[in-house]
Amino acid sequence: MNFNKITYFLQKAHELQEELRSKKAYEDQMNQSQITKKKMDAYYCLQEKMIDLYQKGYKKIPELQSVDSQDFSRVEVLTNALNEKIKNTEKYQLYSKYLKEIPELVKAGKFEQELEEKFFDYALSQLKLDAAINDTKNKLFSKEYLKKMDEYAEEGILLYFLETPDFPILDEKITKEDLLEVLLFDECSAIKVLFQTFVTLPNPSPSMEKKIDDVIVSINNLNEGYYRSAARNIFALLESEHKNIAKSLEGFFAQEKKYKNGKQRSTKIDELVKLSNMPRAKESWEKFDKYYERIVTSTDSAIDRNAIIHGDYYSNKLDITAYDVVKLLLLYLSFRSLGDYIQNHVHIFEQAFQYMVIHTVQAELEKGEQNE
Numbered sequence: 001m002n003f004n005k006i007t008y009f010l011q012k013a014h015e016l017q018e019e020l021r022s023k024k025a026y027e028d029q030m031n032q033s034q035i036t037k038k039k040m041d042a043y044y045c046l047q048e049k050m051i052d053l054y055q056k057g058y059k060k061i062p063e064l065q066s067v068d069s070q071d072f073s074r075v076e077v078l079t080n081a082l083n084e085k086i087k088n089t090e091k092y093q094l095y096s097k098y099l100k101e102i103p104e105l106v107k108a109g110k111f112e113q114e115l116e117e118k119f120f121d122y123a124l125s126q127l128k129l130d131a132a133i134n135d136t137k138n139k140l141f142s143k144e145y146l147k148k149m150d151e152y153a154e155e156g157i158l159l160y161f162l163e164t165p166d167f168p169i170l171d172e173k174i175t176k177e178d179l180l181e182v183l184l185f186d187e188c189s190a191i192k193v194l195f196q197t198f199v200t201l202p203n204p205s206p207s208m209e210k211k212i213d214d215v216i217v218s219i220n221n222l223n224e225g226y227y228r229s230a231a232r233n234i235f236a237l238l239e240s241e242h243k244n245i246a247k248s249l250e251g252f253f254a255q256e257k258k259y260k261n262g263k264q265r266s267t268k269i270d271e272l273v274k275l276s277n278m279p280r281a282k283e284s285w286e287k288f289d290k291y292y293e294r295i296v297t298s299t300d301s302a303i304d305r306n307a308i309i310h311g312d313y314y315s316n317k318l319d320i321t322a323y324d325v326v327k328l329l330l331l332y333l334s335f336r337s338l339g340d341y342i343q344n345h346v347h348i349f350e351q352a353f354q355y356m357v358i359h360t361v362q363a364e365l366e367k368g369e370q371n372e
Contacts, residue, residue: 013167022140029132033129039126043115054108057102057108134278158284159330160287167179218329222322225322248346
């Protein structure tokens with residue numbers, strides 16, 4: 001480890017971050033991010049309260065028969081419910097009666113309008129934050145910087161999660177090894193900073209808590225020299241993220257598809273990426289999908305995933321380096337960056353679409369009542 005090189009790298013990185021354009025862009029993003037987080041927390045807090053009330057209320061309806069929603073897409077479930085309302089069926093009349101009588105359902109119903117307002121408040125703020133990040137990427141990432149990122153990606157150093165060009169990779173004195181050394185320096189302090197937002201998520205779900213634990217354990221194993229153990233955890237995280245991204249929009253317009261392997265999931269993600277307005281999403285996805293495939297198939301890769309996962313202790317690729325683990329962590333950050341962007345937008349689209357369907361039906365009903 002060359003301390004002079006690390007000092008030089010950190011000095012140049014600090015100079016980049018202190019540039020007026022970068023500094024202002026970062027401050028603008030942080031301000032909008034804080035606003036969005038408050039609105040998001042307010043929306044999900046009210047949503048959880050309503051779900052709890054509805055669940056308690058539904059238990060008090062003796063005639064309620066559960067329908068296997070797996071037989072329908074979410075849009076079909078909504079449409080079926082609205083058809084009951086339009087036709088004013090006996091089932092709908094009975095359900096309406098309970099909505100007015102059961103205290104939990106009455107209370108939950110009073111929150112519906114507020115929830116809708118909080119959703120659109122959060123959604124518009126999220127889209128504004130995405131626009132700010134996209135604008136920053138378009139303005140601050142030069143063609144030279146993007147080209148250099150692609151060169152790094154060819155060697156498995158994926159930096160597409162960056163929202164501002166913070167690493168001085170254009171400096172001729174700085175090498176790819178220097179970047180990896182900086183990330184490993186001082187017990188992986190820089191890596192911990194990169195994962196700070198992820199590991200400090202407020203009120204994470206049970207599954208997210210386990211992911212956070214695996215990230216923390218992976219970094220600790222990296223620090224202590226247990227590289228294979230770190231890699232096993234990261235492979236699990238990568239597999240989970242790959243599956244989660246591919247699930248986006250599944251079961252919404254049509255019944256959920258089951259993907260048999262990583263290649264089928266990658267094909268689905270290809271389709272989602274084409275719909276995304278994230279700058280260079282297509283180009284960056286192609287780069288880290290290619291690298292991920294090399295790892296998974298153990299083709300032309302220094303890392304033999306199958307040997308590490310399945311315990312092939314005779315493989316000559318079983319022993320990996322700290323650099324290999326850092327590359328896997330950077331790959332996971334790239335997956336998270338793309339996945340969060342796609343899944344946030346899909347969630348907003350799905351909710352907005354459902355509200356549109358509901359309001360369209362309500363407008364038609366009101367129009368029909370006026371014509372009578």
